[in-house]
Amino acid sequence: MAIISELFYLPPIEYFVAILNEKEILLDLNENYQKQTYRNRAQIRLANKVETLSIPVIGGNKKIKTSQIKIDYSQKWMNVHLRGIQSAYGKAPFFEFYFPYIEKVFRENFDLLTEFNKELLTVCLKLLQLDISVNTYDYGIEKIEKKDLRGVINAKSAYSERDIYEALPYSQLFGLDFVPNLSVIDLLFCMGPESKDILIKSQKNH
Template sequence: MPWLGLIDKIDRSDLYVVLDTVQFERRGWQNRNHIAGDGGTQLLTVPVIQAGRHEVILDKRIDNTQKWRSKHLRAILDHSYRGTPYLDEYRERISRIYEQRWDDLAELSIATTRLTLEAFGIDTPVVRASRLGEFPGRKSELIAQVCAAAGADTLISGSGARDYLDTGLLKEHGVEVEWQGFEHPVYRQHHRGADGFISHLAAIDLLFNAGPDSLGLLRGARRPL
């Protein structure tokens, strides 16, 4: 389940490229995210099969010997978001995701992202980098190659990449960089009451609490690029 920062970035973009050709990051965020939980947050993790240390995302397989789908669905529908104003609006779509068997982590990630984009009313096209070609470069060179394959002249990047993204190299390839500068919207969270706001949860937290107002709240919080 994608977080709001990614949904904001996709909404600002003409095309979203899923970088599935890079190494899977253990204990990272490629197979897990936080939702609301009792007294704070709950981490939902999709278990994966560890076949090697250098597996790329597109080859990552899900460990379906574990009953993660039913566990996640109960956590979302019966515990964390029970009673939220707009849960029933999205219940069927969320349930369909978890009722289907998934073997490929990238396919599951794209499916949950598409579901979230549709619910927000965002129609930015989504494409996998592995479908655009082969990219032998590393780090900023890799990003430049992907941009070239996608026909992009601008990359929207999260501010956290300022320390390592080589903007000069990208410019040499005809690609300008715009920094996202994501600002997290603050909204009423049904599960929190007067206990204070929790940010950086999966984007479904906003959907279940704000429904049709979600996209307006997301856009209203952002700073201009």
């Protein structure tokens, strides 16, 4: 079955739990862009806090389609994000294996936020060993069987309010308290090939 969703930046673990059993993701890029969402924000764990990485965009204040949102390279966000990820996960067990795939996408300097996010999503699916195709949703095709995830995973509300993800603690780098539902790179860098199994076990009704 296919699932329609927004396109997020290095999505939270909950997102991958939600799409886990699907064959195809249909990305809705024709929606109006929304600020302060996972579309341009991801959360990672540093030594003393959870850090939100935010991609600056051009034109996000207006009613503009997500597909037209451009990344603002006048701000030096890319090096900040890459340094933040390296600082957070440089000593993680699987960082040296997986980080080059992530860094390569950053270095491609995509003009559009959707192009950047889509490439990162594709890389994450491969690293998670999930055989799910990624395509753009065509509003003209209504006959296919599909689920609709749009508007469900919201950065402004807790994952525990939804019936998708049940946080299964895994070994993180810092502190004794497990922090759930960070960006999927937290899971990948810390757990490597076990990440898919963690996702399966994190399904609320599995």
